[in-house]
Structures are given as structure tokens and as C-alpha cells.
Amino acid sequence: MTPFPDLERLVPDYVKCFEAYIPSKPDDDLKKLYGCPKLYRLNNNENPLGPPETSRRALRAFDTTRASIYPSGDCYHLRQKLGGIFGMRPDQFIVGNGANEVIAFAIKAFCRQGDNIITADKTFAVYEWVAEFSGFEARLVPLVDYGFDAGAMIERIDERSKILFICNPNNPTGSWWDKRTLCSFLDRVDRRCIVVVDEAYREFVENPDFPDSMALIANYPNLVVFRTFSKMYGLAGLRIGYLAGSSEVVDIIRRTCVVYSVNALAQVGAFSALDDPEHVGRTRESVRAGKGFLLKELDLMGLDCVHGEGNFVMTHLPISDSLAYRKMMTCGVMVRAMTGFRFPNWIRITVSHREALEAFAESLSKILKEGRMF
């Protein structure tokens, strides 16, 4: 008897062959599983300082009776505020349930069967995933010296290429394009495709050569910029991010948006996060100090590192990253094993607070010493 539903017939091939991403278990389960009383999370590039004080106050003051009322369906007030900050119109912004959601909006808006997107092979995986489980080809261009290869990406463009995704700074390598590189790339693309610049870690960058992408939108109407409140603004748990672009492009993307996907608490948290004048500076200072400590410790262990802008460092281990992950978990330290990013034997460490980084250094050092005994 044929089982019902007939999944063989119902499910498209590109969904059948796609493997669902399984996120890690909650902390309480992980602690039980690995037998560690405490768990330092250095795997998701979260801000150890948490949300800005202005956000905390607004979240504490949230009137719980508002939980029964639908939020603003298109994050009206937040878009007004973003428009004011960047000198753009509110209708040039779309807010989503985390930046991951706006990736899906953009791909849905521009791609149809037979189209492709182009990105790097070793970067944030969600561009590739959304394209593939939606039935579109993801063309992956190898990184060069841990950075996006502008020329090779342009060479891969054909008449069915719709979106080029640049992660700037790149997660996980921290490499970044300066203004000259980005503008030259946009000139060479010459409006043939949408160019998405994902700036999830932009607020961590202190280098003045980093491009002001928001300002570039006026000259490059095919440029779309992604930002998030999950990293610098410490609101990862509330899931809120946004995109910005020319009115014409954003108008198209808006047609594929799910309205009301951003909850009221996230809107309140994000709106007030932008009011804190000290949070960004304080976080940058903390990352600077933490990164210095981390790099010194890794150097003492004789490990090669790759890092640039952003609150993370990648290091190359002499053992399997997945084994190192398991061993470190038994010490209560959770890092990101990088095989899934196509960096086998690398781990990525979030630049967190000193206590967590010391725990990391101690556990990794112990594991490497054990390894050398064999």
C-alpha cells in the first residue's frame, strides 16, 4: 500500500536532497550531555555585554498587555528611525525576523527556476542554503587569501545570475572589502545583478577605509545592504534584522515579505538600541581587548589564526575540529567547529568576556597537550 502522503511525488527534488540544519541543543541539555556544570558560549558571535542599556530599559518597561496586540506589521517606527539615521526614506528599509529572513525575501523576489546566485564557498551558509532549498543554483567562488574574490565572482555571472552575495566583513574569516574594492566591483557588475552586501558585523569595524554602503545606495541602485541587531546590539534572542536599498529595489523585495513577522518586543528592543550613544564604543573596546588576549594565547599555543574585523577569530588546529569541539564541551566551552563552513580542522571563537576566553584558552591548551602525548 502506498503510504499517505505520497512524499515521493509531493516533494520537489531540491528539497528532497537538502539536509535540514539542526541547531545545537539548549544549554541545560548540553550541560547534562557533556557533564559540565557551566557553559561558556563562544560559538555564535553574540555580544557578551548584551543589549544596550537603552534597550534593557525599554524591554523592562514593555507593557505585557501589548502581547495580545499585533505588532506594527512593517516595523513602522523602526523604519522611520533608520531613515533618519542614514538619511534615507523609511520605505527604503525592510525589517525581518533576523537578517536570515531578509535573505529569503531577497532571493524570493528576484529568482525563478533556472536562476542562480553567486557567493563564496567559505562564508555565511544561509545564502547558499536558501537558494538551494528554493531550487536555485548557488555558484560558489573560492576565497582568495581568505577574502572574497571580486574578479572570479564577476566571471561566474551569466544571464541567469540574479544576486551576488558579499559578506563584508566575511564571517568567518573577518576579511573585508574597502570602499575602492566595493565600488570597483559594483562598477564591473554594472547593474546586471542585485549586489547584496551583508554587513552583520559592520558595527564592529573601526577602520575608516570600510565602505559606507548605505551612502553608496544612491549611486548604485542595485545595491542592497543587510544589517542585524543580533551581533553588536545584543538582541540575537529577539530575532530582528533589516535590509536597505533603493526604493525601486526595496519595493520589489517588499512584495515577497511576510508582514507581522517581527514581534513587538523585538521592535521595541531594536528601536531603543539605536539611542545608546556608548554601547558601540564599549563593545568595540571589549572586543579589542578580548581579541588581543585571545590572539596572544593562540600564539603561545603555536596555532595559526585568521582574523580581521568582527568579534571572532578563527584558528587552525592540529586535530579534528569536531573532536576539539567535543573535548572542549566537556570543559564547558562551546566553540564553532568549522567543517560546516568548509574549513576542516578550524574552529571559530567568539571574542567574549575575559573569564570565558580564559576558560577557552585553558581547555584548548589542555587538549593540545594531551594530543602531543600520543
Add this chain to the structure above:
Amino acid sequence: MKRETEKLLLSVVGDEIFLPVVTAFVEKAAFCFGLGSDESLRLTLAAEEVFMHLCRKANRSGGRLQIACSNGGYFAQAVFSLPSEAFDLEAFNITASIAFDDDAALDSMGLVIASRSVDRFLLDREKGGGLELMLVKEKSYSPLPPEVEAAVAAPLSKTILRPPAPEELKFISRLALSYYDAGGLSDILLHPGRLADMMAAGEYACLAAVGGEGQIGGAIFWRNLGEKMVECFGPYIFNQPLASSISEELLDGCIGSVARTSAVGIVNVGPPPQFPERRFELLGTFDAYGPDGSSTAVEAWFRMLREDMGATVWVHPDLEVFIRREYAKLVLPREIRLERPSGETVPRHSVLCAEFDRPRGRVTLRPMWPGADEAENIGRHLKLMKSEKIPNIHFAVDLGHAWQTLFIPGLLAQGFEPRFVLPYAGKADVVVFQYGGKRP
């Protein structure tokens, strides 16, 4: 991705009267799929024996079965699928009805004859609960003649990784035989034509390290073993300096290629000397016996492709010490549930499935159904394998199924030794036993 193969289906009632239909179907299909006349006849003979066995021993209620013949590029296969409720499960033991005190009787047993006629013979449970009997016959390929001129590779300072072109694959075979002893190579490299067909069928994937002028400095191969596991072969390095990083680059390229697939782990059994061990974890070893009785210790290496999420496993107390030691060594978080029979009723007859790999002189037994006769059943299978002169007898127990723990005391009592745990190779982790191996 594996290429869609040609597939032909025959649905037939399990009645001997249909034997000519079955044999004609399998023979013609095998011929159309490119098997030579000898190979086609062997597959047909195996199908005939299986069909007759099913009609006489297993199908007393006239159940319907389906035969699917498909073209795997370098092999043709016939798969018998049948609903388990219509068939007598006990009859699916390859030892069914064998009178062990009469050597002549061994030759008259259908499933045994079938297993001898093909390269791979596998009995398994289908996902939907039915049974599946698979017969695989490979095409005949000429090995590289010993007098073939050795291929030469030059040391390369800079290489890129890319899949080789079909004509380069054959050259890689020659390079491998020029720089390695044939005994240390995966047998996929010994028959260049077969290798080319395997790749064309999508059964295997390959990356080669190629210099600026197309020179080949090394290669690595891999294939999927089920949904969760990848097996890789190599990396094979051809005349490169000791300081070269080609071997690491090839292995990283292979891992990177499967890192975002459904595979959870990657295994490398008996890797060549340049294998970058530190990228993997040593699971353990087993002994590979040759037909002359000689043995070589073969190492099994493994690495996870993901962060481990933990799992629950069922373990018989007799195996607890071994299992805890292995999990401690591999740092795999597992909830170990001890399970032993407590007088509950179990079926009278157990069923084991046997996966024959005749070219490698190996059979792997797996529990398919629990039964009160599990120890005797293991004994019967052992006796048959010995009479078949199969030197490598393995037994795989899936720790994801509590009922499989029933087989542990019988295995240990009859000389099987647990050799290693292969994470995520079944519903959960799988313990691989070897019969009569020499422990390192």
C-alpha cells in the same frame, strides 16, 4: 550527486510457474545494461535461485513480489522486494534448511548458490517494513596489465584541486600503480575502466591536485555509504616532496565537498601512508585475511562532519566495559541504556542478513529479527561461512535498536570480538565485531 540510473520493474506472484518470466527479465535487463554474457548468466542464475527459494521456502501464502533491475554503470543489480507479512521470515536466513551434517546439501541451497554467483549479495529490511534481497553483478573489466609503462609525475610547487576529466582518471590509475604497491591501493584504482564507469555513474567522486600544465600530483576518492556516512579513499600522492601539503589539501577538499551534505561522518579504512591522521580519529583496527591465511591489520579512521548532538544507545551488560571505553576514547556523549532479556517472549527464530563481498573475501552479518535461537543461528552462519571459505567474517550491531543487544552474548561466546564503534553508521552507532581476529 548520484546519477539517475535506468530501472526496470517486474511485479510477479511468487509461484514457480513464473520462473521463465523472471529469468528472461533479469537476463535481458542485464544484457541491456551492458553486462557480458557470462556476467548476465551469473546474475540470472542467482535470480533464478532466489526466486525458487522464495517460492518453495518462504512464500507459502502466494504473496506478490517485485523485481527491480537497474543499471549502476559498472554493475547491474536485481533487487527482490517483498512484503514481510506474506513471507516466512526464517527462510531468509541464508542458512535456512541447510543440513550441515551433509556437505552435499550445501550445494543445493538456493541462497548460497545465489551468493556465489554474484559480487554482492545483500538481504535487508526496507524502510517501509518489507524485505529486500539485492544481487549485484559487476561488469568485467581488464586490470592494468603488469607490463604497462609506469606513469611519471613531477614535483609540483602549486596545484589546484578539481574533479579530473574522464581521461585523467585512467591516468590517475596508472600513476597510483606506479607509485604504490597494488596491495596498498583501494581496489577501485586497479581497474581503470571500472573506475571511469563508477565515476560516470556518480557512485564515486574524486578530486585531483593538478599543476599549472595539467600535471597530476595526487587524488582522493569518496562515495556515500547510506545517508549519513561517507567513505573516502586516499589521498594518493604521486612523487611529491615530503614537505608538500597536497595530501592535506586533498583531504580538506574532500571534507569540504561533503561538509554541507546529509553526511554526519566520514570514514577512511586502510588509508595510504600519507594520510594526514590528525584530521581524523582512530576508531580501531581489524584484521584483513587473505585467501592464503595471511593477515594485515587495517586501521579504521573517522571524523565527524558536525558538532555531536549526543544520542541514546542500547548496550548489553557483557559489552558495557568495551562500549564505555570506546565512548571515552572518542569523547562521544551517549546515554548508555543497559538492556538484557528479562524473560519476555521473543519470536522462536531469529533472522540475520548477510552481505557478501566475494572479491574481498568478506561477509558482514547483521541482525534483522530477534529470536530465541540467536546463538544457534550465529553458529549456523559461522559454519556456512567457514564452509564457503570466507576468511573475513564481520558482524555489525546497531546500538540504536534495543532488540539487537540479544545477539551480544552469542557473538562473544562464539569467538567474535568487538573491534570498534562506528558513530552514526546505523540508527545510532554501530559496533563492528570480527570473528577470530587477532587483537592488536
